Amino acid sequence: MTDTQRSPGPFDLAGRTALVTGSSRGIGAALALALADAGATVVVHGRDAERAAAAAARIADGAGRQTFTETFDVTDAEQVDAGIGRIVETVGPLDILVNNAGLQRRAPITEFTDDDWNDLLATNVTSAFLLSRRVARDWIADTWRQPQRKIINIGSVQSRLGRAGIAPYSATKGAIAMLTRGLAADLAPHNIGVNALAPGYFATELTSALVADAEFSAWVAKRTPAGRWGELSDLAGPVVFLAAPASDFVQGQVLFVDGGMTAVV
Template sequence: MDAPRGTALFDLSGRTALVTGSSQGIGRALAQGLAEAGATVVVHGRDAAKAERAAAEIAESTGRETHVALFDVTDAAAVDAGIADVEARLGTPDILVNNAGIQRRNPIADFTDEDWHDLVATNLTSAFLLSRRVARGMIARGSGRIVSIGSVQSQLARPSIAPYSATKGAIVMLTKGLCADLAPHGISVNALAPGYFATELTQPLVDDPAFSAWVAGRTPAGRWGRVDDLVGTLVFLSSDASAFVHGQTIFVDGGMTAVV
């Protein structure tokens, strides 16, 4: 059979995608976009009602099959059990999107041990645990796509979020390291790094006139990102169109990291 060409390179029909933290916010938009590109999507969360509602909405709007997975991404045993359940239903996912993440803000002198450990566990350890577990099935199959969600804060620092920046910087290097291990097995590993995006979690900042003015002035595109702005890059990284793209972090930030 001939290799896909043109727009067919972006077709995800027949593939399954697990998006962690996808019951709301950026993860919800990413799951929707993958379904619209043809994938069978597994919506993940810890709140069953929210995850099931998101999955039902995606299925209704796209006509695609959707599933729900409920487990703690920071706990190795829970990840193992959660992926085993997904594999029993659908096989090893073709696409893993490590999206689950949190933010904590405080000046570094006041930053608590608990907040540090929560950030590392949710933003970094989860990506390691999910990638390690899913990679086993991907290696056996000889194919797969892993995309981790980074941030402009992997390159740019701001006051009060040093630990968050550390976790996102680590995602860049975890992506490179996973590439070294997994590319020989036909698995591509990349990261997608958003700039400032308007979501439920950032709404207080969006509503702050001074902060929104700063975002608009600091971003060459002159605005906050919209969650739909991330979908095209994710579909690219999840599809045959990116078959020779390995170990890269692609910034979707309106140009913020391109300018001083």
């Protein structure tokens, strides 16, 4: 068998198209870059078109492949439908969906507002439901044989652990874990893989204030067996694994990338 005839490797994403929501910065941008490095054509998504375009340019530069952008409101079913339609028309059918879009709101539960609660639910949970439903409809309707398609939901250590001041956020990430399992039950018979990636405490631009807080950083180091904050590069291998043929018999799992935080008391 020649090189050109050899089957793709277990971590090869060449010829695959991936949408990563909320990927104009932070963890989402790192996930998009990892998929592009593994060979996927990536669609960068964000609410700000300029920021998304800048992130796509950086990813295209780093991975050496064409990268696309798309902007739509992930909490609005009509916009989700239209956005996915535009991607299919301009880039081609999707093979990988990473539901990464999310937000955080911190406050004691007695002071948490209805608006903040509803925003968290819409952005962190409803968006994953809407996007997964939309791509699943396309994928189930396909009648021709193809490699397994993948949905990867982004959870958190708060999918399993609670912490004061973020009870509503923890509730949304717990919901992501159960949505992942339910989607796997529905979609595995259609050769669609559904799993979740759950980061621990990662050093990003969005957590820079926490990283700079000496007391909080000391708590993270003490609470994490690995003794440090996560680096964005720590997520590259796990997301490629969940997106690639290597995980074709993995269904409904939550993969914690947290330096061991959820493994200990």
